Amino acid sequence: MPIDQPILAIQHLEKKYGTTNVLKDINEVVAEGQVICVIGPSGAGKSTFLRCLNLLEQPTSGEILYKGENITRFDRTQLSQYREKVGMVFQNFNLFPNMTVAQNLMLAPQRVKKESEGDARKSALLLLDRVGLRKMADRYPEQLSGGQKQRVAIARALAMNPEVLLFDEPTSALDPEMVGEVLQVMQELAEDGMTMVVVTHEMGFAKKAADRVWFMADGYVQENGTPQQVFDQPTSERAQNFINKIIND
Amino acid sequence: MKNTGNLFYRVVIIFILTMSFGSLSTAKADVPEMSSSLSAVKARGELVVATSPDYPPYEFLVNKNGHSTVQGVDIMVAKKVAKNIGVKLVVKKMNFDSLLVALQTGKCDMVIGGVNPTPERRKNVLFTKMYYHGGQYILVKKSMSWLYHDKNSFKNKTIGAQTGTTQYDLAKKQIKGVKVRGMTSYSDLVLALKTNKVNGVVMEKPAALAYAKNDGSLRAINAEFKLDKGTTGVAIAVKKGNVSLAQAANKGIDQIQKQDLVNKDYLKKAGQYLKVNTEDTSMWHYWRFFATGIEYTLIISIVSAILGLMLGLLLALMRLSKNRLWRGIAISYIEFLRGTPMMVQVMFVYFGIGVLINIPALLAGIIAVSLNSGAYVAEIIRGGINSVDSGQTEAAESLGLSMSDSYRFVILPQAMRNIWPALGNEFITLLKDSSIVSIIGVTDLIYESNLVRSDTYRGVMPIFIAMLLYFAMTFILTRILNHYERKMQYAN
């Protein structure tokens, strides 16, 4: 796929915790509208990589270019603006339990984008419609099922109108019967052209929605290809073993 | 002859005085302390006299038609002195333990309160001539009075006296084999007598006679101590070096001595005032005292709880900040305040800081209690913030929320809910511990119930009422806190 204007370009990214080197020299690009699935064994550094992408973790060295600008040098206001553009969905949802579903969606638009309460609520309800949860607008998170919570979390990230969405194992804390409804929402987002970086082991989703699959291990991206390439003809033995394992699970 | 407190009090007072005078000498020019020289008093038009009105017949509160005023022999002496100077008398009430410190820190011009001019006290303040020589009596139970004739009847018995007073020393030195029990207030000593914890209580003649007259079960007997006239009378204290005011007071005292006014006039009048009090010693008659007490206890508790909460939040955020200086300040503050008794803090704020800025007792009490509570609240809030899942901060951050917004809307509301029971406990503790401010004369519930005790000669009932009132307040507070705890459940 030709990439004229990558939305994200990662160059020589490194992350160390003390002496442990979690990410070692990562060099990849994400084009606008692409869906990337990141797979790899536990401890490979997938979460760390994703958290570096929106600077929840500060990289030790290397650059992350967002539309050509190096985000690791951003000051506070630039960082806040960047985070508006890059949303994140967490494994454990991290909804705000002290607010209703609608308030969860309205907080950032009101405080960061200074939208009026009325406008924020209007767009919140539209987004809830989109994830099929308008009825739940005035419930509290603890009254929702896991799948519903994750759909709310996706809607909350969408409320800031982001250009990129990052997902860190969005379905792995869910009961199996709820995985489908969340993947369905993500699939729709992908079809609408959202740029997404998704850490997931849901091969079905990866095959249907992903443009590229990255296989990470030992702090490197060891394979980068289409889902067919990576899943059906992995080049390294490491990747082969891993893929056999998730197929058999 | 009342005490200046036990050893602990003395150490505190000495500490505060050292601090105060230390700062005085360095910043003498801009100390807004009240000047007490004769000309200053004349220019002001009023003489501020501090006393502790719990020592009938010298000074006590009279509760008549719902109004309470300070009366007694000392007040009449002070009135005479003020009249001689040609100014109005203003009486300031405070705890006896605080009187001499108040004088030295410029919170009053004079102290009157049955004070003995002992050599020890002469080192710190200047005394006028003595205006009365009472002599020492011993109060005993009437039913046992056939056993006791004078001090010598108390061989191998237990006798009560105010701690650190002349009476205490007299009993110890002049009665062979006696065991002396020291307590700080006469109400407590008489209660100890009535409940057989001591066999007699040494006190000055007029006080002993007043007790005997007002309580049929008690009798006063002459102790027959060998007395040294130089120290057993009572005198007015002024600030050391304030000779002009002492001389002006001496003129009035000379007249009082010449006409024997204390014996012929003042004691009788005081007796009549006392009758007003003891005519009706039902607690209901004193409801205004308790109402004032509740009012002040509530004012202090509520204002201090709010200020303490704000201070605690600030300290908690400082302590959690990445800046080492902020963190260091917060940790030192919290450790220091938690490592010192609130009583010392209250006295330090009133007398120590009061030297630089003259603050009223109520304000000093509120400041001290707030500063103290802030330290405890800070630790509670810090625990609460730490208890909020770190995923919450990350979610807020990933949405682009500023640090202050994520604290305000996400972290703190959740932290508050987690710590509400602990905060509630702190508020209840604060309500109860606020009673410490009574030592600087804030008229809280403890202070007022002690007044009722000394006025009515009833030792237990006022304590019991105070206990019930404290319980009622904490009970209601607990209900309110529970109500909000239920409201804080997110979904109902």
Ligand SMILES: Nc1ncnc2c1ncn2[C@@H]1O[C@H](COP(=O)(O)OP(=O)(O)OP(=O)(O)O)[C@@H](O)[C@H]1O
């Ligand atoms: N804050 C931290 N301090 C020290 N080490 C960390 C920290 N966060 C992660 N690590 C370490 O970095 C390595 C990579 O962790 P990471 O969470 O990125 O892996 P992952 O690929 O997401 O694994 P999983 O599939 O289990 O989620 C692990 O060895 C982990 O112990």
Ligand SMILES: [Mg+2]
């Ligand atoms: Mg992970």
